[in-house]
Amino acid sequence: MRLVDAVIAQRLASRVPLIKDVAQYIISAGGKRLRPALLLLCSGAIGSSHRDRHSLAAVVEFIHTATLLHDDVVDESTLRRGRATANEAFGNAASVLVGDFLYSRAFQMMVDTDNMRIMQILSDATNVIAEGEVMQLVNMRDASLTEAGYLDVIRSKTAKLFEASARLAAVLVDASPATEAACATYGQAIGTAFQVIDDVLDYEGEAAHMGKNLGDDLREGKVTLPVIVALREADTAEQAILREAIEEGQLERLTEIVAIVKRRGGLDAARQAAMAEARRATQAISELPDNAHRGALLQLAADLLRRQQ
16 A cells, blocks of 8 residues: 555645645545555465556545545535645635546556556446436435435445446456456445445444544535435434435434434434345355455454444
8 A cells, every 4th residue: 555655745746836735635635545455465365466556556546536536525524634625724615626637547547557448437427426426416316216216325335436437446457257257246235335434323323433524425415325214214293303414414303314324223224235245245255265364354344334434
């Protein structure tokens, strides 16, 4: 990961100082670097030490960072990872444009690999992520969103880049189709579990741990799995409270809303769904070589279920 960070620092170079300032601000904010870590761990699990793995790990981090910059503008977010968002610190215009720079820099780095399959995987993933973001926008303040619709969104906007990151490890070394599928399935399942737990924490986390404000999803009109389950199980009065919160984005009754979501099993059901995805991830890599890197991938699946931020 230190080598990945070195690539990131090198490729952030620009003759425009504001670009580096904004990009460095968000990249240095203490993110988990899960996507590049997945690429490196999957590489190790299949015995690969390909020279391009650090560069591609930086590419997926750039793509992820670009989506964060754009998302925070769309969501009008003010807090990420415990400090002001880039749009809060530098303005919306700078955030959007630097996000564009990171996308284009990522594609420059993809071309450097001279591998059409890699470019296809990453360009397809970037397109699917954009589709997922638009789907989420369309679903805003829609209290009728189903669990299937919710999963469609998160597998596009979040899990797709996890899947691509893990798949790239196999593609770099022309691994067998079975190995590529194992890595890709692991990545998709881990990415799905990660987002479901993230949505749980919006109702039971602590701002100090999460680095964002409790109830942000509800304020932004995002209908997530804990609320979908609660709406299904709630009585008429509780449903009215939840629907009003979703449709109006009002958080005056947040304490009551959280109590309803907990009482009606929304958080428990979401955690069970995340556990099922974690099991799917571990099963996917069961046939990979038994080594320290595969062990770390298995541990990651377990740790995600206990995350507090």
